[in-house]
Amino acid sequence: MTDILVLGAGYTGVAAAIRTAVRTRRAGGRVRLVNASPRFTERLRLHQTAAGERLADFPLEDVVAGTGIEFVQGRVAGLDVERREARLEDGRVLGYDKLVYALGTVTDASVPGVADHAFVYDDYTGTVRLSERLAALTSGSVVVAGGGLTGVESATEIAEAHPHLRVVLLTRGRPGSMMGERARAHLDAALERLGVEVRTGADITKVLPDAVELAGGELVHSDATLWTTGTRGLPAAAESGLTVDARGRIVVDSALRSVSHPDVYAVGDAAAVSQRFGVLHGTCQGGIPTGLHAADSLAATLRGRTPKAFRFGYVHQPISLGREDAVIQFTRPDDSPRRWYLKGRAAIAYKETVSGSPIPTFRLLKRGLVPVWVFALSAGLG
Template identity: 45%
Template sequence: MQHRIIVLGAGYSGAFAAGRLARRLHRDDVTITLVNDEPDFVERVRLHQLAVGQDPRPRPLSEMFAGTGVELRLARVTGVDVDRKTVAVTDVNGGAGELEYDTLVYALGSGWNDQGVPGTAEHAHEIASRPGALRLRERLAGLDAGQPVAVVGGGLTGLEAVTEIAEARPDLAVALVTRGALGDRLSGKGRGHLRKVLGTLGVTVHEHATVTGVEADRVTTADGTAVPAAVTVWTTGFAVHPIARATALEVTGTGQIVVDDTMRSVSHPDVYAVGDAAMVMGPGDKPLRMSCASGVPTAWQAANAIAARLTGGKLPHMPIRYFNQCISLGRKEALIQYVTADDRAVDAALTGRFAALYKELACKSGAWGVAHPTFGLPTRRRAVRKAARTGAAVKASAPA
């Protein structure tokens, strides 16, 4: 009897995990089903480009997983029962169904977080999803010259969004509203370059400004300042998909699934969580930040751990650490901020055109890595085949 593996979500983490599992386990022994509500792999790190009218290369999941043995199920996940080991889904045509699993990889990721600020849900735009980026694209295209755009949030997403908009639409009055100091997590060199680029692009910066309300034509800060905004783009962090919180899984206050160092749920050993959906402790005993840079290594760890437990192999214990933060600042500029293992900025930073090329390479390699998840890593297929030849059932070796 084949061991049934279901992967929920085909973002960077889920797609990488599914592909790596397919390459480490033999299809005679396992079935791998990847559940996603869109037919294409969405490069989340390019959604700010999509929002300003650029068209990143389409990447159909059916092509990415052709010949791998991964079955693609186009459906929306509506519930998970970790006691019955079932996943409730609604297909793209509206039909409901239920999938049974032996091992579940939960990779539903995250969406935008409105932080509960009044008016945000009604008036602000998000770029944490492809539909959101497309709605913003349509709205920006309809703006006349001189109209104001406010980007709220001074993190990496906000910096990439505000510079992309300002570069693509120099005729607009673009502003950045940030709760802290501009680039407060960057090095001195990084902050200096960031200010230079924003100044060149004509971006007005409102620092130490906490937004307390969003209206159709403005955002209001805690000191009463009204920042004009025909369009408000909200980039103040991410919130995880709510389904995990509704299950019996042990989760944090933010709804992230609590896992061990192999990405295995501490409460339900047949469930693994990867990417933004997982609470993973990194160097310095600090939680990993929600990002592609965190998601792919957690997927690698989970896939290797599942393969090892199914085949009797050695469990992986790869330290997950950071090396840099790659920030695009439009198409011609970027900032590569080098960091410590626990994501603290160091003095070294790469800027300018070469940094932009570096950032583009990072984006391309991220998508390429999803389609080639065994790059530089050994395969365990022979171990699976050996287990099959000796009569050892893969399922018997599954997590207890």
């Protein structure tokens, strides 16, 4: 038997675990999946949870049922990559022969006050606390820090669900700056329509209990602050001796193995994956393909074969703008914008198709099938 331990049960970890179980079953693989929460969190939809929407509940034991995967509930406290052991907060120690590290990233709380006074999307329970805070406000201001995809989706979702609240989006650059001009124009119009106050050129120096401080000393009043700018890998990776990059992500080779400890595979946001156009940035779009490729690499290694090199190209930048609007920017493989984009109802339909519940994808993986969209992303586009 080969003991395979998968740490983290987000989109990428679950996909990696199921694919690994299927591909290594005949080679004697035993897969255990470790996660702090017993439920699968649709992290792509946390902005909806923040705005008050209750999403479907998916117990992880049900998600992996029928695969032979053993689910272990527990929070990872540390790794010993020399002894090949993972230590959980409750003291349990899990040994492994091969490890798939899919613990993702956490919010970069290096700006003073973020850890103490801001809400973040690091987990489901923290997002529910934000939802409860917003529901309790009969008036006041909500500050969303960060003008990337997550910040824009959160600001528009909250503004639509709580029209009695003032929503301020603070960003250094233009919201949706990675998109093409026409897609950005639609995004700007949606922010204006929903009454979101956009402050560009905002350099936040401190988060206070009831305000956000900008460079120069200006205070922007806030009854609830959501921080969506900047992420880092969990300290466990660097502390274990694994080679990591400046953001704490595990540096991997073309087979998605750690460059310092090849028995460790890193996937999703937790991995620094290099392609010809640069290092992948963390999205579900790239996450699930890395999880599947790591599983295939691991299975090939157990069979004494040489793993194939991971190749990937981006396809789109989908942004919801509340429940009644969206914009999709189609991209080149390096994530730069193409001319084509969708808006309005067409964009909503497209986003629901590609960013809907991953449960159907997991069901296909259990049958040994790979969704067509994964082939499109990983067919040498990088």
